[in-house]
Amino acid sequence: MADGSAQPIHRALGLTDGEAEDITAILGRPPNHLELAMYSVMWSEHCSYKSSRRHLVRLPTEGEAVLVGPGENAGVVDVGNGIAAAIRIESHNHPSFLEPYQGAATGVGGILRDIFTMGARPIALMDPLRFGPLDDARSRWVAEGVVSGISGYGNAVGVPTVGGEVVFDDCYRGNPLVNVLCLGILPTERLVLGRASGDGNLAVLLGSATGRDGIGGVSVLASAGFEEGSEAKRPAVQVGDPFEEKRLIEACLTLLDAGLVVGIQDLGGAGLTCATSETASRGGVGMDVDVAAVPRREPGMHAWEVMTSESQERMLAIVTPEALDEVLRLCDRWDVRATVIGRVTPSGRLRILDGFDGEVLADVPAASLHDAAPSYDRPCAEPSDRARRLADDPGAPAGGEITTALLAGLCDTSWIWRQYDHQLFLNTVEAPGGDAAVLRLKHPTTGLDTGRGLALTTDGNHRWSALDPRAGTAMAVAEAVLNLSCVGARPLALVNCLNFGNPEHPEVMWQLSEAIDGMADACRAFGIPVVGGNVSLYNETAGRDIDPTPVVGLLGIVDRLERRPPGVGLESGDRVVLLGPAGPASHAGSAWAWSAGRQGGTLPALDMRVHSAVAGVVRGLVAAGVPSGVHDCASGGLAGALAEMVVAREVGARLAGIAPGALLHEAPSRVLLSVAPGRVGEVAAAAGAAGVSWADLGGAGGDRLVIEGVVDIAVAEAVAAWRDRLPSALGEGVASA
Amino acid sequence: MAARVGVVLFPGSNCEHDVVEAIRALGGEADIVWHGDRSLGQCDAVVVPGGFAHGDYLRPGAIARFSPIMGAVAQHAAAGGPVVGICNGFQVLTEAGLLPGALQKNAGLKFVCTTASLRVDSTHSVLTSAVPHGTVLQVPINHFEGNYTCSPATLAALRAGERIVLRYLDNPNGSMDDIAGICNDGGNVVGLMPHPERATSALLGSTDGVPLLRSLLATPSAVLEV
Numbered sequence: 018m019a020d021g022s023a024q025p026i027h028r029a030l031g032l033t034d035g036e037a038e039d040i041t042a043i044l045g046r047p048p049n050h051l052e053l054a055m056y057s058v059m060w061s062e063h064c065s066y067k068s069s070r071r072h073l074v075r076l077p078t079e080g081e082a083v084l085v086g087p088g089e090n091a092g093v094v095d096v097g098n099g100i101a102a103a104i105r106i107e108s109h110n111h112p113s114f115l116e117p118y119q120g121a122a123t124g125v126g127g128i129l130r131d132i133f134t135m136g137a138r139p140i141a142l143m144d145p146l147r148f149g150p151l152d153d154a155r156s157r158w159v160a161e162g163v164v165s166g167i168s169g170y171g172n173a174v175g176v177p178t179v180g181g182e183v184v185f186d187d188c189y190r191g192n193p194l195v196n197v198l199c200l201g202i203l204p205t206e207r208l209v210l211g212r213a214s215g216d217g218n219l220a221v222l223l224g225s226a227t228g229r230d231g232i233g234g235v236s237v238l239a240s241a242g243f244e245e246g247s248e249a250k251r252p253a254v255q256v257g258d259p260f261e262e263k264r265l266i267e268a269c270l271t272l273l274d275a276g277l278v279v280g281i282q283d284l285g286g287a288g289l290t291c292a293t294s295e296t297a298s299r300g301g302v303g304m305d306v307d308v309a310a311v312p313r314r315e316p317g318m319h320a321w322e323v324m325t326s327e328s329q330e331r332m333l334a335i336v337t338p339e340a341l342d343e344v345l346r347l348c349d350r351w352d353v354r355a356t357v358i359g360r361v362t363p364s365g366r367l368r369i370l371d372g373f374d375g376e377v378l379a380d381v382p383a384a385s386l387h388d389a390a391p392s393y394d395r396p397c398a399e400p401s402d403r404a405r406r407l408a409d410d411p412g413a414p415a416g417g418e419i420t421t422a423l424l425a426g427l428c429d430t431s432w433i434w435r436q437y438d439h440q441l442f443l444n445t446v447e448a449p450g451g452d453a454a455v456l457r458l459k460h461p462t463t464g465l466d467t468g469r470g471l472a473l474t475t476d477g478n479h480r481w482s483a484l485d486p487r488a489g490t491a492m493a494v495a496e497a498v499l500n501l502s503c504v505g506a507r508p509l510a511l512v513n514c515l516n517f518g519n520p521e522h523p524e525v526m527w528q529l530s531e532a533i534d535g536m537a538d539a540c541r542a543f544g545i546p547v548v549g550g551n552v553s554l555y556n557e558t559a560g561r562d563i564d565p566t567p568v569v570g571l572l573g574i575v576d577r578l579e580r581r582p583p584g585v586g587l588e589s590g591d592r593v594v595l596l597g598p599a600g601p602a603s604h605a606g607s608a609w610a611w612s613a614g615r616q617g618g619t620l621p622a623l624d625m626r627v628h629s630a631v632a633g634v635v636r637g638l639v640a641a642g643v644p645s646g647v648h649d650c651a652s653g654g655l656a657g658a659l660a661e662m663v664v665a666r667e668v669g670a671r672l673a674g675i676a677p678g679a680l681l682h683e684a685p686s687r688v689l690l691s692v693a694p695g696r697v698g699e700v701a702a703a704a705g706a707a708g709v710s711w712a713d714l715g716g717a718g719g720d721r722l723v724i725e726g727v728v729d730i731a732v733a734e735a736v737a738a739w740r741d742r743l744p745s746a747l748g749e750g751v752a753s754a
Numbered sequence: 755m756a757a758r759v760g761v762v763l764f765p766g767s768n769c770e771h772d773v774v775e776a777i778r779a780l781g782g783e784a785d786i787v788w789h790g791d792r793s794l795g796q797c798d799a800v801v802v803p804g805g806f807a808h809g810d811y812l813r814p815g816a817i818a819r820f821s822p823i824m825g826a827v828a829q830h831a832a833a834g835g836p837v838v839g840i841c842n843g844f845q846v847l848t849e850a851g852l853l854p855g856a857l858q859k860n861a862g863l864k865f866v867c868t869t870a871s872l873r874v875d876s877t878h879s880v881l882t883s884a885v886p887h888g889t890v891l892q893v894p895i896n897h898f899e900g901n902y903t904c905s906p907a908t909l910a911a912l913r914a915g916e917r918i919v920l921r922y923l924d925n926p927n928g929s930m931d932d933i934a935g936i937c938n939d940g941g942n943v944v945g946l947m948p949h950p951e952r953a954t955s956a957l958l959g960s961t962d963g964v965p966l967l968r969s970l971l972a973t974p975s976a977v978l979e980v
Contacts (some may be wrong), residue, residue, distance in 0.1 A: 168865045173806045174895075175768030260809025264765050312877060350790075352765060436865045438896050440952050443772045448959075457957065464775060 026050065030057035036391055043385050050753050051369060051379045054321040055386065058287035059294065062252055062554055065390035068520035069552040072533045080546030082509055090131040090211055090283065091201070092548025094510045096574060098467045100460055101205045103137035106198040106475075106514045106570045108553035112254040113195040117162025117672060121195050122170035122257040123231075126329050128199040129176060130283035133266050134332070136209040136273045136463050138202030140442055141454065142171055144181035145475040145514070145568045146433075150191030151746040156185070159193050161747055167197075168436040170179045173259035174266070178437035179445055179454040182475055182568075183430055187610075188483075191558025196514040197552075198475060198570040202461045207273060211282035212299035213335040213361045218279055220293065220304060220359030221344060224265045224331040227289070228314035231255035231327030261330040267476040268351040269332055274462075275347065277340045284331040290324045290386070292333040293359060294367050298384035300335075303364035307373045310358045320369060320378050347695065375384050397530050398523035406484070409617025410603055411610035413678045420728050422609045422681055422737045423660045426653035432743035446470060447582050452503035452649060455575060455582055470575035470599040472506030477516075477568035481620055481683070484606045486528040488620045490535035490567045495628050495685045497571035498543055502632040503688065504582040505639035506573030511540060513550040513569050518562025520554045529554075536567065542625035545571070580642055586665035587691045587717035588645040593662075593670055594700055595712045597631045597656070597687035603679035608653050609681040621684035628686040630707045635688050645689030656680040664739040669732045672715035673725040674738070680727065691717055757971045759828065760787040760797035762827065762843075764807035764818050766905040769840065769951065773803045776951035782971045799836035799880070799970055800827055802843030804896065804949060805926055814857065814899050815849035824850055837943045838970060841897055844935070844945030851943045853938060854912070855904030857897075861928025865898040869960065870948055871923040872934050876916040879937040881944040882944040884969040891962035892949040895926060895934075900947040902929035902936070912936055920946055 027037040030053060040056050048056065062068060078086040083198040085093035085103055091105035109124025125142060132139045137364050144167055149156030160183075171178045176199070185353050213220065231254065272278050280300065282292045289311065297304040306319045314328070334355075341357070348355035359375070367386070369379035382389075399408070414422060434449035447455035453474035458467045476497040481489030497509055513536060520524040529552075540547055556563045587593065604610045605618025638644055646666075650658040655675070663670055692700055697713065719730045759777050763786045770786055777784040787794055789807075789940045794800060807818035809818045818824070824846075839847035847853045849940050852936060860866055874889045876883050885891075904912070912918050920935035929946075935946030950963030 172865060172867075172898075173766070173809065175766075175805060258809075260766050260806065260811070263768070263806070263809075267765075431868075435868050438865075438867050440867065440894055440896065440949075440958075441768060441772065443775055443955065443958060446957055446959075464771075578957070581959070686843065 027053055031061060032057050036060060038392065038462060044381060049379065051321045051324065052381055054325050055290045055379060055381065056469060058290055058325050059386040060390045064287050064291060066552055067391045067393050068395050068526070069529060070392050070555060072530050073550065075533055076537050076547040077540050078498050078547050080510065083546050083548055084208060087547065087549050090134045091207060092510060092512060093135060094548060094572070096203060096458065096471065097469070098206050098460060100458065101203050102471065102572060103132050103135040103201040103203060103207060104510065104512050104570065104572055105131045105195055105549050106512045107551045108195065108514050108516060109195045109197060110516065110553055110556055113163050114159060114193055116254040117159045118166040118169065119254055119256050121163040121166030123255045123329055124195055125167055125170045125196045126262050127285045128197045129174065129262060129266065130285065130332065132199045132201035133269055133510060134211055134281055134283045135201065135203065136207045137203035138201050138270060139176045139201040140444060141200040141473060142176055142178040142197060143473060143475050143570065144178060145477060146183045147183060147189045147566060148185050149193065150187055151185050151606055153190055156190060159749055163193065163195055164433050164436055170257050170259045172438040174263045175441060177439050177441040177445060178434070179439050179456065180449040180473065180741035183287060183433060184479065186479060188479065188564045191561065192556045192563050193568055194516050197398055198512065200473060200572065204462055209273060209281060210231055211296055212280045213296040213302055213304060214300040215279060215337065216274045216340065216363045218361040219338060219341060219357050220338050220361070221334045221336055222311060222331060222356050222358045223268065223334055223348060223353055224579055225258065225261050225328055226312040226314045226354065227323055227326045227328045228683070229318065229326065231323060232322055232325055247358040255327050255329050257329050264351045264353050265330055265332060268348050268353040269430055271347050272334065272344060277344050278334045278336050280335040281670055282333045284333060286327060288324065288326050294383045294386040296333060296335060297367055298387055303366040303383055304359050304361040305362055305368045305370055305373060306359040308369050308378065309372050309375070310356055312354060312356055324369060395520050395526045396523040397527040398526050400524050403672050406617045411605055411613065411615035412608050413604055414681055416677050416727055418609065419656060419677060420730055422612065423656045423728065424735065425612065426657045427606050427660055427664060427735060427739035428742045429739045432747060446578065447504055451585055452500040455504045455508065457578060468578060470578035471637050472501050472504050472573040473570070474500040475568055475570045476500065477566055478568045479564035479612050480569055481606045482532060483564040483616070484618065485620050486531035486565050487535035488623065489606065490532040491539040492620065492623050492685050493541065494536055494539035494569055496649065496651050497569050499688060501571060501573035501648045502635040503639065503649055504575065506575045506637055507636060508543060508571055508573045510548045510572050511545050511566060511569055512548060515550065515552045516556055516563065516566040516568065517554050518557045522562060525562055532565055532567045539625065543629060577640065581641055582648050583644050584665070585648045585662055586646040587662045587670055589668050589718040591645055591691040591717040592694055592697050593672060593714045593717055594690045594692050595687060595714055596634060596690060596695065596704060596709055598684065598710060599679060599712045601676055602682045602684040604682045607681055607683045621682060623685045630709050631686045631688060634703050634707045634709050638700060638703055643696050644690040644692050645672050648689050650687040651687065652683065654681045654683050655687065660722065660735055662689060662691065663732055664736045667732055667736055668717055669719040670715060670717045670720045671723040672718065675714060675724055677727050680724065757798040758783040758796060759786055759799045759801055761801045761803055762787050762789060762823055764789040764821055766807050766809050767803055767805035767935045769804035769949065773951045775803050776954045776967060779954060780967055780971060787823060789823045792822045792826060794826045794830060800830055802839040802846050803845060804841030805837050807842055807846060814845035818846045819850040830854060831943045834940060834942050836970060836973065838881055839945040840949055841947055844947055845899060847943065847945045852943050853936060854908045855902055857899045858901040858903055859899050866926050867896045868926065869893065870895045870926055872920045872948060873923055875921050876919045878916050879919045879941040879944045880973045881966050881969050882919050883967045883973050890923065892953065892960045893950055893963055894952040895948045897947055900927040900929065902933040904930065915939060919944060920948070
């Protein structure tokens with residue numbers, strides 16, 4: 018950590034003067050360098066959530082199915098048949114901007130460890146991605162590198178990537194977002210928590226040797242924005258090895274199956290400092306760590322480097338002395354290095370020693386690294402131009418703009434997900450590219466098919482959140498609910514990844530606070546508990562914050578998985594039916610408004626009651642096999658959804674009686690269905706019973722997409738726009754950097 | 755029927771459970787065989803499954819060929835026993851010299867996971883013996899190094915011996931002569947890039963892998979008499 022300036026060392030480590038004084042008060046003496054380094058990583062924004070903690074408590078976290086809520090390595094919910102699902106989402110935004118391949122790859126690795134730490138086998142990944150515009154060379158380089166990194170690591174580690182999202186927008190030009198969600202399943206009785214207990218038990222470090230990669234990643238990278246010269250931070254990006262991780266997964270799950278560990282914890286941000294102090298403080302005990310015993314990749318490493326390194330593919334297992342030999346034997350079978358590096362003590366103190374009987378290098382209360390971390394009530398301020406902006410309605414598109422907007426919104430994402438193994442484990446019923454992924458639910462140890470399914474979606478819309486973080490975030494949750502309905506699933510639990518700018522900007526804190534309230538409102542209305550989350554702040558470059566981008570991951574259940582969901586697409590000869598409100602609404606926050614440079618107005622209203630009713634009707638119809646195609650209206654509105662249905666199966670449509678003002682706005686609670694003429698009555702009956710409005714908009718078929726009086730284009734033209742978007746920008750068959 | 759299939763597990767393999775599940779669903783028996791063992795135990799047939807054996811370090815299959823179990827696999831093959839390498843397993847069999855040629859990086863230099871249309875071009879193999887010549891099958895592919903290549907002499911021998919078992923209708927990786935799968939002279943050792951085990955359930959999108967796996971389950975004893 019080169020530091021040419023004369024500033025005090027705590028500042029170089031990212032600690033404020035006040036925080037340094039707090040540490041001195043806790044210890045009753047000034048901290049030494051190692052102790053300061055340990056506090057600096059644990060009290061970083063990334064690890065301590067010091068700016069967001071007081072806001073996050075407003076999220077609803079309780080629910081019947083919830084086994085483990087926020088605060089552990091992953092949320093865990095009961096999904097029936099003796100099976101629990103563990104789910105978590107994280108960001109790896111900053112590393113991915115500097116080193117796209119490794120940044121994304123290690124993001125995948127980190128989230129996997131969070132899941133198998135809970136005793137769960139990871140069965141699916143999802144990647145919500147945000148990049149700068151496709152006409153920007155650096156953004157293309159980042160996008161290609163990130164996708165290669167996810168592909169390279171996820172495929173090799175043997176966990177399918179079953180979906181995600183991608184958005185290209187100017188606000189991510191200097192700060193892409195790489196969020197990674199992982200889902201795992203475990204037999205309910207095997208649930209393990211990351212805690213140490215039992216005086217004399219041993220802490221065994223599993224996996225890779227510790228190197229100098231990723232030192233201070235959480236404090237240097239994740240807790241500050243980018244400026245000119247950010248490349249100098251590259252050594253803080255870790256390097257991943259999926260083969261090591263694969264063996265680590267198998268070894269850890271074998272240890273857990275055999276009941277050989279008391280507790281287990283992954284080493285992620287803040288490395289050994291975090292893993293040792295967290296297991297100790299959760300278990301209400303202390304730990305002596307022999308830093309000299311930690312296997313190293315290179316000679317000459319200082320204790321503070323070993324304790325804060327973020328070298329990948331490492332786990333810490335707490336085992337009884339009696340179990341040690343068997344643990345070492347099983348690890349050896351998988352060629353996983355296992356070394357005793359610590360002992361559980363009753364003291365409550367985390368001591369770092371040079372040999373168990375050697376010099377004491379650090380001695381701090383283990384819990385203070387977490388519990389005593391500062392919590393800031395940072396100033397929140399509504400933007401001064403908010404009222405003016407809300408009143409600045411974007412108006413409506415002229416007739417001729419609709420075709421252009423419709424074509425511009427089409428993007429075949431298969432260029433991305435064809436690079437991901439999305440089929441491993443024989444679970445993937447609905448592949449990426451649909452509204453939500455659907456996975457068969459098989460028992461993790463017996464393999465028995467339950468006849469039910471898990472559904473998974475991620476959603477976020479920066480335009481909506483930029484305009485109104487509270488309403489926009491509620492709409493993102495609502496969209497996720499509707500996406501699950503489109504595959505016949507009901508929502509079970511939500512995780513969130515809150516990507517925001519610099520929390521020291523009062524407007525950013527206001528955005529964060531509002532977004533959390535919007536998420537809380539929607540989750541309460543829909544009865545969805547929040548079981549985990551991740552907050553990524555300082556997403557700014559050269560003083561420019563990204564648009565607030567809360568992303569939600571929603572897990573749902575398909576109660577009877579008897580057939581494949583209908584998918585996005587039209588069947589020739591079907592009727593095209595709209596469920597939900599049909600009329601014009603404000604175009605505020607829509608893709609059209611943004612492209613026209615009109616970033617004002619008030620978002621269309623979300624009526625939670627209407628939304629729940631629409632979601633329920635769609636879920637019921639899909640479960641009953643009524644529609645042959647289904648798609649919710651979200652980004653791009655009704656016209657966008659229709660165009661996506663047309664290109665999916667290259668079947669045209671002719672619609673009539675739709676006002677131009679109803680085509681591109683992005684009001685919630687609307688779903689398009691492709692329904693055989695003989696089954697429209699079933700749709701009408703279900704909608705009528707639920708008090709949901711519906712309309713027969715026209716017929717599917719032919720080789721043109723016609724909205725009478727507004728749009729008339731060849732299906733082939735739409736298909737070409739859709740299919741060529743990414744290959745023409747990112748290249749086909751080009752070697753990655 | 756009810757043949758017993760040994761599915762080889764290397765560190766880094768990841769399709770072993772999928773193969774076991776598919777074989778069992780078809781009425782066969784399947785057991786995992788650890789790469790460090792020297793014996794296959796009681797197996798009628800061997801499947802070397804997909805994944806990244808030994809992390810694909812150096813190149814796919816380059817280290818796996820030295821795993822202790824490979825001696826037993828070679829003996830089984832030499833005795834006429836069925837051996838099928840799927841994806842990474844195909845790469846392992848070529849590295850081990852049980853099949854000719856090699857698998858290079860895809861022509862597009864990208865990983866490709868999609869469903870490919872395959873045509874059965876030879877029934878002289880344990881994997882295609884029960885599938886009519888010319889049958890078109892929809893089977894997933896999932897690889898970065900699936901671009902088959904070999905010397906002109908080898909290609910001529912493969913053609914002459916009707917040893918090109920499966921061809922792509924729309925070549926996804928640049929492989930020579932659209933080759934998706936080949937077999938040895940005896941037809942008892944087969945390597946293919948597509949994953950038949952991923953095409954065994956209508957719920958998952960295709961059942962076209964079923965006739966291939968059924969062929970394998972139906973033929974071991976007949977081949978052993980060769």
